Amino acid sequence: MINHRQLFLQHVAQTSQSPLALHIVRADGCFLYDDKGKEYIDLIAGISVCNLGHNNFAINEAIRKQIEHYSHIMVYGELIESPQTLFASLLAAHLPPNLNCTYFVNSGTEAIEGAMKLAKRTTARNEIVALTNAYHGSTQGSLSLMSNEYFSSAFRPLIPGIKFIDPSAPDFAVLNENTACIILELVKAEEGCKPLTQDFVNHIVRICREKNIILVVDECQTGLGRTGKRFAFEHYDIVPDILVLGKALGGGMPLGAFITSKATMDNLTHNPVLGHITTFGGHPVCCAAGMAAFSQLTEQKLYDSVEEKEILFRELLKHPKIKSVAGKGLLLSIELESEKVCLNTIRKCIEKGLFTDWFLFAPNCLRVAPPLTISHQLIERSCEILLNALND
Ligand SMILES: Cc1ncc(COP(=O)(O)O)c(C=O)c1O
Known part of the structure; x- marks a missing residue:
């Protein structure tokens, strides 16, 4: 057999x-x-x-309860679905005031794609800067952010306009008036968990503020308690313009998110309308599970x-x-x-x-x-x- x-x-x-x-x-x-x-x-x-x-009992209970109400009813962003609404509000209550609007998606890589699109749309600029040896996902936008040619060359052409900074020998000149955003992983997990230095991060933030570059922080691995705070950006005393979450966000169910200010997120509503759309993003069962996980994490201060x-x-x-x-x-x-x-x-x-x-x-x-x-x-x-x- x-x-x-x-x-x-x-x-x-x-x-x-x-x-x-x-x-x-x-x-x-x-x-x-x-x-x-x-x-x-x-x-x-x-x-x-x-x-x-x-x-986890509470996560399982939340999943069971939500399934009894409904699982999928409509594509993301059209109907008021309580699991999304309540979870987005809870996240906003734990984040700085400029991170008050969440776009829920299916995975970390989709959240990165959404953040890249939103940065381009918001700034009308077309270059994106990433760090060498950071990992942001495997779809073609996220893969374009991978400096390691071994993993990306077979899939070229990828998206143009991507530049890299090596934190150990940084050339900050790549950050200029054409740069829509820089994407940071504060602890470069897949390079063997290499935390960025405070000096390097301060320098990047200063340039972002001077040149109106959007600061995206990818906390797919570092977020939700893993580094000892709710979010790793709290260790550095900085506030991202766009925060990317994934992995633990759904409490074991597939869920990602990019989070920014309401004013910035609203750019996805026009020119063009439906700036990012997804059928299953923010699935109600995943949001219910994610909210149960996040509630436990923060109420019990597991971090x-x-x-x-x-x-x-x-x-x-x-x-x-x-x-x-x-x-x-x-x-x-x-x-x-x-x-x-x-x-x-x-x-x-x-x-x-x-x-x-x-x-x-x-x-x-x-x-x-x-x-x-x-x-x-x-x-x-x-x-x-x-x-x-x-x-x-
Ligand atoms: C920092 C970081 N960003 C993004 C991703 C992509 O997430 P996903 O595999 O859910 O697409 C990963 C996955 O390992 C990651 O570690």
Whole structure:
């Protein structure tokens, strides 16, 4: 009889030639369980998605309740749908006054596409600046923001007018009167969790203000508590003009958003009308789940314990094979000697019941981004497994 693994390999699109192909049948809290009943500690939370852990009661309840009312009724932005309206209002209550209007979409990459379009439409300028080795998504607009030719060259031509700044050797001259926006990832996650320096960010903000360039901050990975505050921009004491969210925003359901001022967002209503449209964006079930997640995050201030958890990880992650630990909060990266050592360590960790991964632009680094709810005891157990895997 054909098993699930064979069906997966034959009929589900593959994105690499060697998928992990674990068959996970259940997830609860910080644990995943495979079809043989084996337990894995989840050290990556679905790539910074499941910030509240798996099988969260309040999120599940919100989903169940919303489905009983309605799931899809009309394309985004036409009807008053309470899950969208209430969630957008709640987000506004937690954000600075200029971030008071949310456009909900389906994913992080669509939120980036929306932000890029809105910046062009608002400024009537056509250049966009991104950082080297940042990742903003895989559709053609977001992919254009990827400096790494290995991932983008096969898909050219992409969109024109994209320029890059390397934060370690910045040439700020690319920011000029043709620049619609600059897009920052405050901790460049896929480069191995490299936080931008305060000086660099201050410099960028100053130029944006001088030259009327829109400051877009992509918080798909850093947002919603992961770095120890609700949003990473709070660490830098800056306020974006457009904030991009995704990943954990939907509490495990697919949801992204770009958030700006009402006046700026209104530019999508005319010249042309329907400046960005989406059938499923802001799906009511996803918004209900996202609101339940965000309410728990903020009411229980789950981000408050993130810093002490980071410190514990850093204390325990000491080993001759660990070259460095980078990142902020529970968005950490363990630098190993090489890609080979990293892949072997990941394989051994999985064998020993610890689920982890590498980074797109840092294949020699191991990802530590567990649910924010991880306990101290589980952090200790995770690190023990990891160090054992390195010893093997
Ligand atoms: C910082 C950042 N922005 C955008 C995206 C794209 O999000 P999605 O995969 O939901 O399109 C990602 C995904 O990893 C990301 O890490």
